[in-house]
Amino acid sequence: MVMETLQIRLTKGLIAEIQKLVDKDIYSSISEAVRDSVRRLVLGKEDKIVVPEAKEVQEKIKKEIKKQLQKPTGTIDFYPEEMATRKAIFRKFMAVAERYNFKQIETPAFENLSLLTQKEGEEIKQQIFTLEKRGEEEFGLRFDITVPAARMFIEKQKELSRPVKWFYLTRMWRYERPQQGRLREFYQFGTELFGSNKPEADAEVISLLIDSFRALGLTEKDFFVKVNNRKLLQGLLEGVIEKGDIFEIISVIDKKSKITDDEFDEELKRIKVNEENINKIKTIINIKDINEIKEYCNNDLSKEGLEELKSILNLLKGKKEFLRIDLSTARGLAYYTGIVFEAYDKNEKYRALAGGGRYDKLIEMFNGEPTPATGFGMGYATLSLLLKEKGLIPTIDSSPDYFIAIINDEVREKAIEIASNLRKKCKVEIDLMQRNLGNQFKFANKIGAKKVIIVGPDELKEGKVKVKDMETRKEEEVSLDNLFKNT
RNA sequence: GUGGCCAUAGUUUAGUGGUAGAAUACAGGACUGUGGAUCCUGUGGCCCGAGUUCGAUUCUCGGUGGCUACCCCA
Numbered sequence: 358m359v360m361e362t363l364q365i366r367l368t369k370g371l372i373a374e375i376q377k378l379v380d381k382d383i384y385s386s387i388s389e390a391v392r393d394s395v396r397r398l399v400l401g402k403e404d405k406i407v408v409p410e411a412k413e414v415q416e417k418i419k420k421e422i423k424k425q426l427q428k429p430t431g432t433i434d435f436y437p438e439e440m441a442t443r444k445a446i447f448r449k450f451m452a453v454a455e456r457y458n459f460k461q462i463e464t465p466a467f468e469n470l471s472l473l474t475q476k477e478g479e480e481i482k483q484q485i486f487t488l489e490k491r492g493e494e495e496f497g498l499r500f501d502i503t504v505p506a507a508r509m510f511i512e513k514q515k516e517l518s519r520p521v522k523w524f525y526l527t528r529m530w531r532y533e534r535p536q537q538g539r540l541r542e543f544y545q546f547g548t549e550l551f552g553s554n555k556p557e558a559d560a561e562v563i564s565l566l567i568d569s570f571r572a573l574g575l576t577e578k579d580f581f582v583k584v585n586n587r588k589l590l591q592g593l594l595e596g597v598i599e600k601g602d603i604f605e606i607i608s609v610i611d612k613k614s615k616i617t618d619d620e621f622d623e624e625l626k627r628i629k630v631n632e633e634n635i636n637k638i639k640t641i642i643n644i645k646d647i648n649e650i651k652e653y654c655n656n657d658l659s660k661e662g663l664e665e666l667k668s669i670l671n672l673l674k675g676k677k678e679f680l681r682i683d684l685s686t687a688r689g690l691a692y693y694t695g696i697v698f699e700a701y702d703k704n705e706k707y708r709a710l711a712g713g714g715r716y717d718k719l720i721e722m723f724n725g726e727p728t729p730a731t732g733f734g735m736g737y738a739t740l741s742l743l744l745k746e747k748g749l750i751p752t753i754d755s756s757p758d759y760f761i762a763i764i765n766d767e768v769r770e771k772a773i774e775i776a777s778n779l780r781k782k783c784k785v786e787i788d789l790m791q792r793n794l795g796n797q798f799k800f801a802n803k804i805g806a807k808k809v810i811i812v813g814p815d816e817l818k819e820g821k822v823k824v825k826d827m828e829t830r831k832e833e834e835v836s837l838d839n840l841f842k843n844t
Numbered sequence: 845g846u847g848g849c850c851a852u853a854g855u856u857u858a859g860u861g862g863u864a865g866a867a868u869a870c871a872g873g874a875c876u877g878u879g880g881a882u883c884c885u886g887u888g889g890c891c892c893g894a895g896u897u898c899g900a901u902u903c904u905c906g907g908u909g910g911c912u913a914c915c916c917c918a
Contacts, residue, residue: 427908428909430910481916483845483916484916484917501917502918503918531918535911536913539917712918713918733918734918765877790871794876794877795878795879796879797878797879798878798879798880799880802879802880803880809879811877815877823878825878827879830878
């Protein structure tokens with residue numbers, strides 16, 4: 358046997374893997390293992406020298422790789438179709454926001470942990486994705502944008518002319534158990550309006566919210582917005598019960614729509630509300646007509662809240678078919694101070710599509726100059742569930758204008774040249790698989806190419822190509838000059 | 845954080861205590877200068893670990909992951 362010497366360079370990692378096989382006595386040495394691999398590769402499957410344990414090791418490696426490929430919990434991939442859909446939806450949001458003259462902002466994905474945890478209690482702290490500590494600083498991924506936006510606002514509050522109208526369309530992270538309409542990484546569209554304490558500002562963001570849904574084709578048959586006022590609710594409750602337990606009661610009221618009547622009574626009894634007051638609370642939160650509320654308002658707070666609510670509804674008269682007064686909408690977050698609202702699908706099948714309200718104290722909580730603010734946030738996950746149900750997911754035509762079919766190698770270069778010429782203006786796909794013509798047509802058909810350009814030696818000699826319309830199936834010879842001119 | 849259901853090719857799934865079929869998708873051929881149909885071929889799989897067993901993809905337990913409800917919530 359004639360032997361030749363050959364030098365092969367291997368990566369460290371690969372050598373380590375091979376060493377493992379040697380350690381297991383599957384091979385006597387590294388070079389023996391390499392020789393065997395080469396033999397297998399050259400001789401093919403049939404003649405390979407099968408070492409059962411080596412096969413097992415290979416399986417294990419395969420499984421390990423598979424495990425590494427696992428996507429983190431609560432995240433989703435956007436394949437081209439989904440990406441196109443999302444882009445189309447986001448474009449519509451953007452268009453609406455811009456028509457309202459809101460300006461888009463973006464904040465860092467992570468912020469100082471202390472900033473993120475400042476406004477909220479323990480609950481939200483557990484939901485923050487914290488980053489590994491580097492030096493003295495601790496960071497966390499943003500879980501909403503209200504806080505970072507407030508930071509941005511405060512940094513420039515002296516120079517910004519009011520009202521400041523910002524919108525965002527970006528992703529957030531929350532460490533939670535995923536469920537329908539909720540992920541750990543999610544997209545949100547929303548607005549923040551700083552500097553106006555007038556009902557006009559609230560009406561503006563609510564109006565924008567409604568128009569955003571409408572831009573997607575949703576109508577008053579598909580969604581509605583529950584509106585309430587925290588001052589009103591709080592004032593009404595204070596009229597019924599002694600102070601102190603108000604916030605606990607509000608949190609029970611907030612979930613009323615999710616639980617049965619009996620459970621609602623139970624919850625209130627547990628926090629020591631007596632039966633008489635339970636009935637009073639029920640009566641109050643079931644009021645649907647704004648004119649009826651007045652007779653229950655026996656203190657300044659509730660009167661003030663009622664006035665605010667009234668003027669907002671007045672300003673939104675043109676959209677009243679989308680609005681519903683709901684005194685049980687409280688929203689959990691403690692920082693809301695006035696109007697609060699939530700958008701739902703008409704059957705309330707899904708969780709809230711969007712939510713927001715007025716938060717006049719937040720800026721000063723972060724040591725900014727006291728500034729009133731209002732806004733909303735809308736999640737993409739729940740929204741897309743509703744759009745899917747209503748058949749309103751936008752379909753995007755991603756098909757190319759041309760597919761360039763190549764007859765043989767002789768004309769390949771020329772075909773590529775034609776492609777790059779056409780690509781100055783058109784969407785062009787070209788054969789990258791060296792397929793035969795039949796399969797090239799099959800492929801062109803599959804990707805929905807509108808026309809196929811056949812580049813063949815015969816026509817090319819006359820400076821021409823064949824162009825076939827895939828729909829009419831008609832074919833014509835076109836000179837290259839005309840082809841470029843007409844496109 | 846708590847509970848329920850589930851885990852088999854890329855996807856949808858059938859099935860079994862003796863390591864697995866189908867449909868679809870993908871690649872190719874029939875048809876090397878013409879697509880959507882048809883036929884054929886190929887590629888590709890039992891989530892991980894431990895236990896029971898001669899033998900586990902199947903049974904048991906644990907883990908991981910998915911879906912979902914609760915908690916909470918923009």
